[in-house]
Amino acid sequence: MEAFATALPALSDAWALILQPVVLGYLVLGVVMGLAVGVFPGLGGIAGLSLLLPFMFGMDPILGLALMIGMVAVVPTSDTFASVLMGIPGSSASQATVLDGFPMAKKGEAARALSAAFASSLFGGLVGATFLTVFILVARPIVLAFGLPEMLMITILGLSMVAVLAGRYALKGLAAAGLGLMIGTIGEADAGGSLRMSSYDLPYLTDGLKLVIVGLGIFAIPEIVSLLRQDRSIAKGAQLGGGWLDGVRDWFANIWLSVRCSIIGVVVGVIPGLGGSVVDWIAYGHAVQTTKDKSNFGKGEVRGVIGPESSNNAKEGGGLVPTLLFGIPGSGSMAIFIGAVALLGSGSIEVGPGMLKNNLDITYSIVWLLALANVVGTVLCIAASGGIAKLTTIRFTYLAPFLFMLISFAAFQSGQNFEDLLALFVIGLIGIFLRRFDWSRPAFLIGFVLSNPVEKFTNQAFQIASFRFRKSFDQGIEYIFSPIVIVLIVITVVSVFFGIRQAKSIMAEGDVKAGSKRAPVVFLLVIAGYLLTAFINASMIPDYNMTDKVIPLVIGGFALLCCLILMVQMMMRPEGDAIFADKEVAGDEADAPYGLWSTLAWFASLIAGTFFVGFILALVGFLIAFFRVRAGASWPRTLLLTAAGIAFMCLMAGALNRDFPPGLLQGMVDLPWPLK
Amino acid sequence: MTISTFTRRAVVGLLAAAGLAAPATAEVDFSGKTIEWVIPFSETGGSAKWANFFAPLLSEALPGAPTVVVKFMPGAGSTKGANWFQKETHDDGTLLFGTSGSTQFPYLLGDPRVRYEYNDWTPVMASGTGxxxxxxxxxxxxxxxxxxxxxxxxxxxxxxxxxxxxxxxxxxxxxxxxxxxxxxxxxxxxxxxxxxxxxxxxxxxxxxxxxxxxxxxxxxxxxxxxxxxxxxxxxxxxxxxxxxxxxxxxxxxxxxxxxxxxxxxxxxxxxxxxxVAGFPVQKLAFLPAGTPQDVVDTYTAAFEAVVARADFPEISSKRVGKYSVFTGAGAQAALGTATNVPDSAKAYVINWLKESYGVELK
Missing domain, CATH: 3.40.190.10 (Periplasmic binding protein-like II)
Structure with a gap:
């Protein structure tokens, strides 16, 4: 209880620090900057913090903290705009939000979805902070109790959500998850450094594919292309129903779901090494499992928005524990945050084990600044959501070129290679076909996101376990089957059991009609072909690097088996069976006035143009041509929109000090920024 | 020559140079310019911390007080950024590049991805750790x-x-x-x-x-x-x-x-x-190939001014650890110590990596 006796005075000191007008002013400034930066998918927090770094040197610690925390806190809030309105997952924290948020926007309920999401975010943030205030005092031993077997089990729990999201055909979902896992293993292996499906002659692939690119390719591109082909607004019939008050009411009606998901968020966020990648899927799975009528999931169920959004802001609070107590960053932005804290004031605040002893008041200030920033950010976002939701009533042809512009830029920032754009295009193609043939895209993405943790934790836990077993059998068993692991195994088994029963009623892609055999079979063969190639490639890694080959072999073998069974089923079943689901047979896609390839060619032209003349010049050409030819806009309108797009791009990139993809032209002549 | 005599000579040179180098006269002026300090790692690593610590100090010390921004170009364990820097040439002295032990080791071990040559670059600052x-x-x-x-x-x-x-x-x-x-x-x-x-x-x-x-x-x-x-x-x-x-x-x-x-x-x-390659000379800051002497001298003087700050020992030990910092000719000597590993040592380590861990850099 001694800890709590020091905690109360520290807590009141913290509030005295926070509640100064100038501190609040800096917090609001940070929040506003964070919201502005948050429009770039996958870039937000890191770009924003890097921008602030030069000002941190010697700054009054509490002011610097207010500014930085204001910025970091709102990124998982502001990227909700992109996930709900455009179907673009802004970060790993908002992937699951896309599943139901975007269909709601398509139904014209964007404002409702947004405000439900924001209310949940706000609440999650506050629950997280309250929980942390007590928990942080006792967190250290609990965090240390999570060893490698425990982390592996949490990762597997996340992976088990595939069972819920597998779609109508469990086998297809499993194969999609397997494909995601296999694509996640591309590149240099963490453990032994063997190359998988890559070579040193193609250095791009040795680093593996980035989550931003895969997220954008799998979710955003198929949706953008589909809407563009239909030449309509996001909200069908350009009608807006459901105001922002409805969303808040929805949240209130589901407040217990929100509480539970917030707790899930904090607890998983506390564990270092997992980051946010699993939290929102676990929360989404939980939301599905606790809903009686599951038929609306994937089609715009508000509980599917409330669950993940409650967890992702709470997770940010949880992520402070490893960051502050161990000096181990839970995410990229937290890593910069640690570096920046060292620059503050006289450098006396040392993030790490001493933080609780020496700076408990600062620790509490950080926790509650985060909560307060959530409040400010959410209020601003809710206020804006009604207006911003109107974007969904604009004819999509006028939005699409700007979205292509944004996602290309975001993809390039992840690795600063021209190949980033190519990778985005290729993954986008995979996404388009997964969608078309009703293979679960969420399952694919979960597989990809968890590929690295699964492999890493499996290898490391196995190595340490065998080390313990060599000492004694008891020690080994004790290590693998700790109480936490056993609890997690039970949760996983229960969730898989119920998940499989429910999966059939959750149709993320809607009711897809089935057509002829040819196209689905060809797609299956292509997937199986890739899996086989990757399998053979992995089997060629020498045996002394067993750690680098065992996961690709096991997963690849399993996914191939799924494909094989699917193949047999496809041969046995008649045409028109649900296994041959194909969006091009009937529905929105089939009736669309524009074809897939001609629409995709526009995006390809932007990439090809970039290859020759660099991004900005290519963008000028792309925007003008698109507005004139595809949208049929008048010259003044075309030029105005193009100028607006270019100006926005240059302004943001200039402020964030980012470069654009250069082309061959830039290799020959020196051009001034932004053309260089 | 054996490794120990070599290191001795290099370190003697390094220490002597660090002590003797006279502050250069600053004719170069960076007023209104932006200096980009490229780090071939992500925003989150130790090199980022190192550059972020020095950047504002360097900005104050350079003539004309230019803005110094740290840019990150991660990839392939820093070989991507270093390969990029190899192709850069002197323009107006606004490009600085930072490397660490993780850039030095692949170079020493003959990693097939390495397309850079340390000796082409001009080191202006070096620091180490234990x-x-x-x-x-x-x-x-x-x-x-x-x-x-x-x-x-x-x-x-x-x-x-x-x-x-x-x-x-x-x-x-x-x-x-x-x-x-x-x-x-x-x-x-x-x-x-x-x-x-x-x-x-x-x-x-x-x-x-x-x-x-x-x-x-x-x-x-x-x-x-x-x-x-x-x-x-x-x-x-x-x-x-x-x-x-x-x-x-x-x-x-x-x-x-x-x-x-x-x-x-x-x-x-x-x-x-x-x-020696990994610790006493762990991080180096470089100007690109072909940088004229007056620009080099300007940077050297600036880094010397940074190190000479009265509060430098205090702020540096708190923020980046008690590293010894070498500038100018001292940095050049440090580079020599860090990158001139005898072939026999390289061969021994390459063989040891293969025997013990099955690592082959091909």
Whole structure:
């Protein structure tokens, strides 16, 4: 209880620090900057913090903290705009939000979805902070109790959500998850450094594919292309129903779901090494499992928005524990945050084990600044959501070129290679076909996101376990089957059991009609072909690097088996069976006035143009041509929109000090920024 | 020439130059310019911290007080950024590039991705660090200044990879006859420390700043036992006690006390060569090939002014650790020490990596 006796005075000191007008002013400034930066998918927090770094040197610690925390806190809030309105997952924290948020926007309920999401975010943030205030005092031993077997089990729990999201055909979902896992293993292996499906002659692939690119390719591109082909607004019939008050009411009606998901968020966020990648899927799975009528999931169920959004802001609070107590960053932005804290004031605040002893008041200030920033950010976002939701009533042809512009830029920032754009295009193609043939895209993405943790934790836990077993059998068993692991195994088994029963009623892609055999079979063969190639490639890694080959072999073998069974089923079943689901047979896609390839060619032209003349010049050409030819806009309108797009791009990139993809032209002549 | 005479000469030169270099007259003016300091790692690593610490100080010290921004170009363990920098030429002196031990080791080991040549670049600043190895309490009780009683203990160590800076501790432990099994694939030394704290690993090492921040407390609480530092180099290139940790013995002392460990010969020379390349000269700042002397002098003077700040020892030790900082000709000499590893040492390490860990850099 001694800890709590020091905690109360520290807590009141913290509030005295926070509640100064100038501190609040800096917090609001940070929040506003964070919201502005948050429009770039996958870039937000890191770009924003890097921008602030030069000002941190010697700054009054509490002011610097207010500014930085204001910025970091709102990124998982502001990227909700992109996930709900455009179907673009802004970060790993908002992937699951896309599943139901975007269909709601398509139904014209964007404002409702947004405000439900924001209310949940706000609440999650506050629950997280309250929980942390007590928990942080006792967190250290609990965090240390999570060893490698425990982390592996949490990762597997996340992976088990595939069972819920597998779609109508469990086998297809499993194969999609397997494909995601296999694509996640591309590149240099963490453990032994063997190359998988890559070579040193193609250095791009040795680093593996980035989550931003895969997220954008799998979710955003198929949706953008589909809407563009239909030449309509996001909200069908350009009608807006459901105001922002409805969303808040929805949240209130589901407040217990929100509480539970917030707790899930904090607890998983506390564990270092997992980051946010699993939290929102676990929360989404939980939301599905606790809903009686599951038929609306994937089609715009508000509980599917409330669950993940409650967890992702709470997770940010949880992520402070490893960051502050161990000096181990839970995410990229937290890593910069640690570096920046060292620059503050006289450098006396040392993030790490001493933080609780020496700076408990600062620790509490950080926790509650985060909560307060959530409040400010959410209020601003809710206020804006009604207006911003109107974007969904604009004819999509006028939005699409700007979205292509944004996602290309975001993809390039992840690795600063021209190949980033190519990778985005290729993954986008995979996404388009997964969608078309009703293979679960969420399952694919979960597989990809968890590929690295699964492999890493499996290898490391196995190595340490065998080390313990060599000492004694008891020690080994004790290590693998700790109480936490056993609890997690039970949760996983229960969730898989119920998940499989429910999966059939959750149709993320809607009711897809089935057509002829040819196209689905060809797609299956292509997937199986890739899996086989990757399998053979992995089997060629020498045996002394067993750690680098065992996961690709096991997963690849399993996914191939799924494909094989699917193949047999496809041969046995008649045409028109649900296994041959194909969006091009009937529905929105089939009736669309524009074809897939001609629409995709526009995006390809932007990439090809970039290859020759660099991004900005290519963008000028792309925007003008698109507005004139595809949208049929008048010259003044075309030029105005193009100028607006270019100006926005240059302004943001200039402020964030980012470069654009250069082309061959830039290799020959020196051009001034932004053309260089 | 043997490694020790070489290092001695280089270090003597390095120390002399650092002391003698006269401040250059600043004719170059950077008013209104933006200097880009490119770091071939992500925003989150130690090199980012290092550059972010120096950037505002450098901005103040350069004539015309230009804005200094740190840019990140991660990829392929820093070889991507270094390959890019190799193609850059002098423009107006607004490009600076930072490397670390992780850039030096692939260069020394002949990694096939390396397309860069350190000797083409002009170093303007170099800084180093030390490292401390420590054991868990139980096995630490068997440590008596030698590793004699540790040779039949099984150790497990969270490692970032045998071809990285971890090469230095792994080789050292092997020379002591200790059986250390690395668990590869962790992302940073902080994760290694966490693995140690959870009791999954029972041996660990941290760089000086990491040790001070996270591990020293465990040692003070009796939860861990400090084993040895890698040491530091004196003016003659000899390994002496690390000035940051004068109470902890060096690897050299422990090796001398341990049966079967030699502080001479091929194995020792190889270890020492890679230690020198990875620790005393760990991070370097470069101007691109073909930079004229007046620009080099301007940067040298600026970094000298930074180091000469009255508050520099204080702020630097708190923010980036007590690193010795070399500028100008001192940095040039430091580069020599860091990158001129004798072929025999390279060959020994390449063979050892293959034999022990199956790593082949092809």
């Amino acid at each position: 490292g401390v190895a420590y054991l868990n309490a139980e096995d630490g009780a068997k440590f008596d200044g030698s590793a004699n009683m540790l040779q039949d203990v099984d150790f497990i160590y969270g490692s970032q990879g045998a071809t990285r800076l971890d090469l230095v501790p792994l080789l050292a432990w092997q020379m002591l006859g200790m059986n250390v099994e690395p668990v590869f694939g962790i992302k940073g030394r902080g994760d290694g420390r966490l693995m140690f704290e959870r009791g999954e690993a029972n041996i660990d090492y941290q760089t000086s700043s990491g040790y001070l921040k996270g591990s020293a407390e465990m040692v003070a609480d009796g939860k861990a036992v400090a084993m040895m530092t890698w040491g530091s180099l004196d003016a003659d290139g000899n390994i002496v006690r690390d000035p940051t940790f004068p109470e902890i013995a060096t690897f050299k002392e422990v090796c001398e006390a341990t049966d079967g460990c030699e502080t001479s010969g091929e194995q020792w020379d190889a270890w020492k060569a890679f230690f």
